[in-house]
Amino acid sequence: MNVEGTLDQDDPYVAAPPSSRRRGVLADEVAGYVRQLILTGSLRPGTKIDQDAVGRALDVSRSPIREALVVLGHEGLLDLTPRRGASVAQLRREDIIDHYELFGVVSGRAAAMAAELLDEDQIRELNELHSRFTGDDQEVLQQLNHDFHRVINLAAPRRTRWLLRHLERTVPANYYEFADGWNHRAVEHHASILEAITRRDPEGARSAMEGHLHESGVAAADQLEERGFFTDPDTGGPAEAGQ
Amino acid sequence: MNVEGTLDQDDPYVAAPPSSRRRGVLADEVAGYVRQLILTGSLRPGTKIDQDAVGRALDVSRSPIREALVVLGHEGLLDLTPRRGASVAQLRREDIIDHYELFGVVSGRAAAMAAELLDEDQIRELNELHSRFTGDDQEVLQQLNHDFHRVINLAAPRRTRWLLRHLERTVPANYYEFADGWNHRAVEHHASILEAITRRDPEGARSAMEGHLHESGVAAADQLEERGFFTDPDTGGPAEAGQ
DNA sequence: ATAGTAAATACATTATGCATAATAATAGTC
DNA sequence: GACTATTATTATGCATAATGTATTTACTAT
Known part of the structure; x- marks a missing residue:
């Protein structure tokens, strides 16, 4: 793999969760996390979101991740293509x-x-x-x-x-x-x-x-x-x- | 799958019936369905959304349903209370x-x-x-x-x-x-x-x-x-x- | 009888497994 | 040697199972 813009080295999905206990609504947590990555420029426009990578970074499963991606797509921060996943929307x-x-x-x-x-x-x-x-x-x-x-x-x-x-x-x-x-x-x-x-x-x-x-x-x-x-x-x- | 040591020649496994059912993006389908119910007044404000009921009605599992509810919540049509599910938002x-x-x-x-x-x-x-x-x-x-x-x-x-x-x-x-x-x-x-x-x-x-x-x-x-x-x-x- | 508490039940949320579409890799042909 | 077809791999999307929390109900004690 290692397509242009995917993680591997220079992995943008870094921050670990603050603490294990006290897990609120995971989807919100994930959404905030990815949103931050996008708005701060850590995730460049066009880069695909690797669901598993996010899951590893935050130690959550794919269900809350998917919900978060749906939200972000709805916010216009991600492009959601049916069978091809999510990628960061262009922001000119x-x-x-x-x-x-x-x-x-x-x-x-x-x-x-x-x-x-x-x-x-x-x-x-x-x-x-x-x-x-x-x-x-x-x-x-x-x-x-x-x-x-x-x-x-x-x-x-x-x-x-x-x-x-x-x-x-x-x-x-x-x-x-x-x-x-x-x-x-x-x-x-x-x-x-x-x-x-x-x-x-x-x-x-x-x-x-x-x-x-x-x-x-x-x-x-x-x-x-x-x-x-x-x-x-x-x-x-x-x-x-x-x- | 089918990693190594698989049968190459003499393949007895004929193609599965192509019919089955090819469905589009289920979450969108569900979202449209529930949105219609709300906007037409079939679901009164305050009514709780029964995820299983929707699942039975449309014959889909909970995953696409949840995603649909998240979208509708984001659209302001549903109130999503963390551990209490979704209910139709007030529209005065x-x-x-x-x-x-x-x-x-x-x-x-x-x-x-x-x-x-x-x-x-x-x-x-x-x-x-x-x-x-x-x-x-x-x-x-x-x-x-x-x-x-x-x-x-x-x-x-x-x-x-x-x-x-x-x-x-x-x-x-x-x-x-x-x-x-x-x-x-x-x-x-x-x-x-x-x-x-x-x-x-x-x-x-x-x-x-x-x-x-x-x-x-x-x-x-x-x-x-x-x-x-x-x-x-x-x-x-x-x-x-x-x- | 009522209030408080604890068990039980229902349901939302998360995790995992599986089938399939999409993409990369490889082989074969011109 | 380049291009096309076929195979293999990866990852997405859906389904199902498991987990935890809120709510209701039942029971006890005052």
């Missing part, structure tokens, strides 16, 4: 940009509703979170950013929140610290979003949020490009489907 | 409206891009389809409606098209003929969308499309309400989670 720059654009229109809807529906306490909480958005601890900033958006999304109805969670999970970056200088601009964006919400201006909030996520997308794509996420390490050119 | 009127609203913003994005990117041939095709939108054969109208939107969505990038397919599949109605009088209004909506696209007016196309889907949502919700989709047949009140 265009896809990242597009994804954040979608994120923008959906998040924009949430922001517009937030401008109408959030109560004073929640707006205070947003201000609270916003004011703490300083320093350079990426972990903390990540969390604050997440919380900020979460409070806004509370104003959106169930289905919208569900889609936002979905969109959040299926795109690379924001696993990583953003590029330098990004935090500064993010603060400005958040400020204008917050201002529009405080002003009770739905359309203002929507367009501020859309703009924020548009720029986030560009930043994320740049970040990924810099990390060589879009370029095939072998050819140096853009990554293409394996064989 | 609010969810339908919200869903179509999301459909609107995403479809609106596609329409805006269509106004910029569709070539003359494609616009001609839209006119073609639009002009045939008469009569009262629900099947044909359904198809024409679908094609109309499909051509527009061609202008959108991959990820957006993917999300649109996703949104299309996970909502009830449009499995059913819409209410009387709806076709007439749909034609008007399509006309204004088409007009904006012809005018190369992205924002006009966007808002026309958003309006179209907003009204579609209301129509679909009304239709479902009329059919008693939201009311529990036992209590007569709104359907609630089963025990």
Whole structure:
């Protein structure tokens, strides 16, 4: 075997499970594991997923693995071909940009509703979170950013929140610290979003949020490009489907 | 198998009867089956899914069933509680409206891009389809409606098209003929969308499309309400989670 | 009689075995 | 020597068996 992109040496399926006991839902565990490998770039687009290899790495059988692959396929991270298994889906720059654009229109809807529906306490909480958005601890900033958006999304109805969670999970970056200088601009964006919400201006909030996520997308794509996420390490050119 | 020391010449083992049964991807089959049951209202919200019962009904084992349930859970049609199985998710009127609203913003994005990117041939095709939108054969109208939107969505990038397919599949109605009088209004909506696209007016196309889907949502919700989709047949009140 | 606990049962989840499609390897032919 | 056909191997997908957990039921003690 040893087809281009398969494991053997340089085995990407490395991490062992944290501890044997305490096994929750294995399929979720597997999904998270493979998702991480994809989003961090350890598994290049086009590479086939070796079910047995994953099973060995995590010490689980194929049933939960199959379920995980189905989920990831549904998330758009894997291509599932009937009798030929799963392979990592292509993720081009265009896809990242597009994804954040979608994120923008959906998040924009949430922001517009937030401008109408959030109560004073929640707006205070947003201000609270916003004011703490300083320093350079990426972990903390990540969390604050997440919380900020979460409070806004509370104003959106169930289905919208569900889609936002979905969109959040299926795109690379924001696993990583953003590029330098990004935090500064993010603060400005958040400020204008917050201002529009405080002003009770739905359309203002929507367009501020859309703009924020548009720029986030560009930043994320740049970040990924810099990390060589879009370029095939072998050819140096853009990554293409394996064989 | 049949590693070494096997019989080469004089092979008495004739080919097995080719008939048997060649089945496609069972999980998809199961998913379609259960999805239909849910979207048509045969399975009320809150109802638990009996895996064995499904297996008996379709004569398949649990593996493809589980995979199907995972997919449906991911689509938001089922609630998957870790050690307690799957149950039909609540679908309230609010969810339908919200869903179509999301459909609107995403479809609106596609329409805006269509106004910029569709070539003359494609616009001609839209006119073609639009002009045939008469009569009262629900099947044909359904198809024409679908094609109309499909051509527009061609202008959108991959990820957006993917999300649109996703949104299309996970909502009830449009499995059913819409209410009387709806076709007439749909034609008007399509006309204004088409007009904006012809005018190369992205924002006009966007808002026309958003309006179209907003009204579609209301129509679909009304239709479902009329059919008693939201009311529990036992209590007569709104359907609630089963025990 | 009721509440609490423990056994029993039902069922979701995971593991394993097996048949078959897909792919790689090999032999045979032009 | 290159190309095609045939065989062998690998891995996927489905079925069945085993395992563990949640829930119900029965029983005992207060």
